[in-house]
Amino acid sequence: MEIPVTDIKFSDEKLAKVKEIMGRYPEGRSKSALLPVLHIAQKQFGNWLSVPVMDYVASLFQIKPIEVYEVATFYSMYNMKPVGKCFIEFCQTGPCMCSGVEDIMEYTEQKLGIKMGETTRDERFTIKGVECLGACGYAPMAQIGEYYYENLTKEKIDKIIDLFGKDDFNPDHKYDI
């Protein structure tokens, strides 16, 4: 859901954090703080970066909006469109591929009735294939919110869909699967 432009403003607490991060860089170089600030923006404004949100970030840095778009669209960890409450990012690089992630991804697509990159109609789940997440020893794995879910099996996917599809699912909580 798109947030009204008038509501796009960091909370006082977040704004203080943003200023602190920008202050870590020398005069005229605060643009280097764009990556962490975009993470904060994404988290506060619904887990994706709409154009008005990126424009707001540009205004804080006093830079052109295009300079923010360039950065945000380069990195896969920024979402350029709305995602479901449970956003499952499957690692699809070598070791995870060799450990059967393709099967797991296909199984998840069938269970949810969507393809990679899509969101369920009820906006509960988004699934996506991404590159190595640095947990190759625990392949096949996926990231959901800020947490990793490792050694995935079809049974674990069943559990994730059951548990994470509930109304009280909290993306900021690490669940035992």
Ligand code: FES
């Ligand atoms: S290959 Fe999957 S985490 Fe590295």
